[in-house]
Amino acid sequence: MKPSTDTYSREVLTTTxxxxxxxxxQAFEQLYQMTSAKLFGxxxxxxxxxxxxxxxxxxxxxxxxxxxxxxxxxxxTAMTWLISIARNKSIDRLRARGTxxxxxxxxxxxxLSDPAPEQPEVxxxxxxxxxxxxxxxxxxxxxxxAIRVAFMEGVTHDALxxxxxxxxxxxxxWIRRGLHRLxxxxxx
Amino acid sequence: MSEFDESADxxxxxxxRLAEYVLGTLDGEERREVEGWMDxxxxxxxxxxTWQERFAQLANQxxxxxxxxxxxxxxxxxxxxxxxxxxxxAPATRPGLWQSLTLWRWLGAGxxxxxxxxxxIVLGVMPTQRQHGAxxxxxxxxxAATIRTDNGQAAFTASIDASGTRMTVIPTAAWKHSGKVPxxxxxxxxxxxxxxxxxxxxxxxxxxxxxxALRGQARSQALLAxxxxxxxxxxxxxxxxxxIAKGAVNSI
Numbered sequence: 001m002k003p004s005t006d007t008y009s010r011e012v013l014t015t016t017x018x019x020x021x022x023x024x025x026q027a028f029e030q031l032y033q034m035t036s037a038k039l040f041g042x043x044x045x046x047x048x049x050x051x052x053x054x055x056x057x058x059x060x061x062x063x064x065x066x067x068x069x070x071x072x073x074x075x076x077t078a079m080t081w082l083i084s085i086a087r088n089k090s091i092d093r094l095r096a097r098g099t100x101x102x103x104x105x106x107x108x109x110x111x112l113s114d115p116a117p118e119q120p121e122v123x124x125x126x127x128x129x130x131x132x133x134x135x136x137x138x139x140x141x142x143x144x145x146a147i148r149v150a151f152m153e154g155v156t157h158d159a160l161x162x163x164x165x166x167x168x169x170x171x172x173x174w175i176r177r178g179l180h181r182l183x184x185x186x187x188x
Numbered sequence: 189m190s191e192f193d194e195s196a197d198x199x200x201x202x203x204x205r206l207a208e209y210v211l212g213t214l215d216g217e218e219r220r221e222v223e224g225w226m227d228x229x230x231x232x233x234x235x236x237x238t239w240q241e242r243f244a245q246l247a248n249q250x251x252x253x254x255x256x257x258x259x260x261x262x263x264x265x266x267x268x269x270x271x272x273x274x275x276x277x278a279p280a281t282r283p284g285l286w287q288s289l290t291l292w293r294w295l296g297a298g299x300x301x302x303x304x305x306x307x308x309i310v311l312g313v314m315p316t317q318r319q320h321g322a323x324x325x326x327x328x329x330x331x332a333a334t335i336r337t338d339n340g341q342a343a344f345t346a347s348i349d350a351s352g353t354r355m356t357v358i359p360t361a362a363w364k365h366s367g368k369v370p371x372x373x374x375x376x377x378x379x380x381x382x383x384x385x386x387x388x389x390x391x392x393x394x395x396x397x398x399x400x401a402l403r404g405q406a407r408s409q410a411l412l413a414x415x416x417x418x419x420x421x422x423x424x425x426x427x428x429x430x431x432i433a434k435g436a437v438n439s440i
């Protein structure tokens with residue numbers, strides 16, 4: 001079985017990304033092998049049209065090739081840096097598409113806690129990131145559901161509000177309060 | 189900590205805006221605004237990174253999905269023109285191999301969207317030589333061919349390095365002959381007899397050493413052809429299946 005992204009350590013990804021920054025094409029191919037399935041999953045999750053996800057994935061790696069030197073390991077890890085590029089490009093594509101956003105209703109009753117992760121998680125930054133799950137569970141279920149759907153689908157406040165059948169102000173407030181509590185919990 | 193009060197606490201409001209940016213709820217205009225802040229102030233960019241890391245766990249819950257193999261070929265095609273630009277020994281007015289290959293791969297990749305073609309391109313040799321070659325030396329590719337089917341579709345591209353010893357053959361379309369393999373043949377200029385170069389991979393690049401006896405013939409105006417053969421290749425030394433694609437070698 002092909003190793004998933006999750007089996008690559010933070011250190012390996014960082015080293016590989018630094019090599020890419022130096023123009024090492026072999027390292028670039030390794031990086032693609034290590035991370036493309038994860039990033040493609042993220043693009044597919046955000047973009048309803050598969051062809052968009054494929055286009056964006058190409059853009060992501062072209063950007064990685066060009067801008068790898070800009071990565072500085074600090075607050076965000078190499079994987080988070082890559083994920084952020086994939087998410088930002090996907091969300092921008094989604095905005096450019098306008099009306100093609102998903103429109104399924106959001107069930108704010110939702111499960112009371114987040115589902116267990118489907119697979120072993122990345123070894124890197126494990127303690128830090130696992131705290132998110134715990135903190136998400138301290139949120140009001142509506143806040144948690146809104147934040148989760150927003151993150152997974154990249155939808156605007158407006159679209160979230162109409163899908164949840166609540167006024168825009170209410171949705172904005174849920175999300176802000178949720179984020180505020182999340183931050184307080186994570187900084188504890 | 190107390191509930192968030194929207195009416196006060198400006199730094200907190202700003203930070204929540206950054207969180208919304210990372211979360212993905214802002215519209216296009218609002219996103220550009222936050223990106224403007226990030227460009228102007230590294231501290232803001234750092235706070236955005238902090239939020240990205242905070243949400244990393246959610247991102248990791250997204251199920252991975254294997255990207256179609258042609259995506260990698262297209263990525264390579266897009267980054268390689270840069271290498272042409274960096275290649276100081278290549279006259280700018282002459283179309284380079286890389287540009288040509290880029291076009292070919294795009295043509296190939298576009299036509300196989302539904303096919304399970306795997307185009308794993310292993311071109312490490314040439315770029316490495318270019319990068320490390322001394323100024324003025326021409327150690328890169330000198331000869332190339334597009335091997336096309338009768339209807340004009342590029343099936344494979346081939347490139348031969350400057351020493352004439354190493355050839356890289358890349359599939360650019362899906363191989364439709366299941367149970368059979370592609371075999372590459374060289375037909376020297378003026379000759380009618382195909383010389384076997386061996387079975388090549390149908391789903392990724394093949395890098396081969398041209399047999400010493402054929403090196404002089406693998407030159408401009410030679411023909412490359414692909415025949416459909418049983419696994420292991422033609423048992424006779426001549427094509428036993430149909431020749432499905434051919435192309436002339438040209439200097440570049």
